[in-house]
Amino acid sequence: xxxxxxxxxxxxxxxxxxxxxxxxxxxxxxxxxxxxxxxxxxxxxxxxxxxxxxxxxxxxxxxxxxxxxxxxxxxxxxxxxxxxxxxxxxxxxxxxxxxxxxxxxxxxxxxxxxxxxxxxxxxxxxxxxxxxxxxxxxxxxxxxxxxxxxxxxxxxxxxxxxxxxxxxxxxxxxxxxxxxxxxxxxxxxxxxxxxxxxxxxxxxxxxxxxxxxxxxxxxxxxxxxxxxxxxxxxxxxxxxxxxx
Ligand SMILES: [Zn+2]
Numbered sequence: 001x002x003x004x005x006x007x008x009x010x011x012x013x014x015x016x017x018x019x020x021x022x023x024x025x026x027x028x029x030x031x032x033x034x035x036x037x038x039x040x041x042x043x044x045x046x047x048x049x050x051x052x053x054x055x056x057x058x059x060x061x062x063x064x065x066x067x068x069x070x071x072x073x074x075x076x077x078x079x080x081x082x083x084x085x086x087x088x089x090x091x092x093x094x095x096x097x098x099x100x101x102x103x104x105x106x107x108x109x110x111x112x113x114x115x116x117x118x119x120x121x122x123x124x125x126x127x128x129x130x131x132x133x134x135x136x137x138x139x140x141x142x143x144x145x146x147x148x149x150x151x152x153x154x155x156x157x158x159x160x161x162x163x164x165x166x167x168x169x170x171x172x173x174x175x176x177x178x179x180x181x182x183x184x185x186x187x188x189x190x191x192x193x194x195x196x197x198x199x200x201x202x203x204x205x206x207x208x209x210x211x212x213x214x215x216x217x218x219x220x221x222x223x224x225x226x227x228x229x230x231x232x233x234x235x236x237x238x239x240x241x242x243x244x
Pocket of ligand 1: 092099126152
């Protein structure tokens with residue numbers, strides 16, 4: 001498949017059809033054989049580790065806690081030691097953000113609404129600017145990062161991807177930053193596999209970076225069908241699955 005934004009939008013539409021019914025973790029997750037990270041000799045100046053949204057609200061006990069989301073932090077910290085370039089992302093919403101179900105009457109959490117830019121899932125309020133929920137998890141090593149990207153700070157646009165907000169026309173600036181740095185390979189980990197990690201990895205591939213997702217350093221939200229849609233998109237966009 002040609003890597004362009006039109007195809008990405010097709011993927012987004014597939015994702016938006018996913019609805020929440022409280023299903024268990026998908027059996028497809030963790031069943032594939034992945035490439036070993038150590039075989040890729042990471043740590044070149046042209047490599048970067050992109051750590052997505054390892055924040056309190058996405059960890060157990062948070063308002064949008066991912067099951068076992070905190071269990072990946074140990075691996076992420078180990079992986080960081082191999083990289084010269086590390087970027088963190090931080091979901092960073094105003095308190096009345098348009099992706100919050102609390103902004104609407106008669107809407108259920110995890111249902112979707114039509115925004116000017118397309119379907120938008122409604123989430124519990126999370127990662128509000130300046131709150132403990134928006135802070136990085138205390139166990140995450142944030143010392144090594146040379147780049148921190150905040151996303152979702154515009155009230156009317158959500159941003160799953162580290163590269164483009166959900167309207168698909170507003171950049172975060174990360175693509176330019178990485179290209180200026182001479183990055184060629186992007187290794188993605190963090191939370192959550194089937195949303196912000198997936199969108200970030202796909203946009204990384206579209207931008208022309210060789211893209212890898214580190215499977216034992218990420219966990220999914222796992223709405224019904226969301227993990228399967230993610231793996232299908234990884235195949236379509238030549239995104240490699242690796243593990244520590
Ligand atoms: Zn968010």
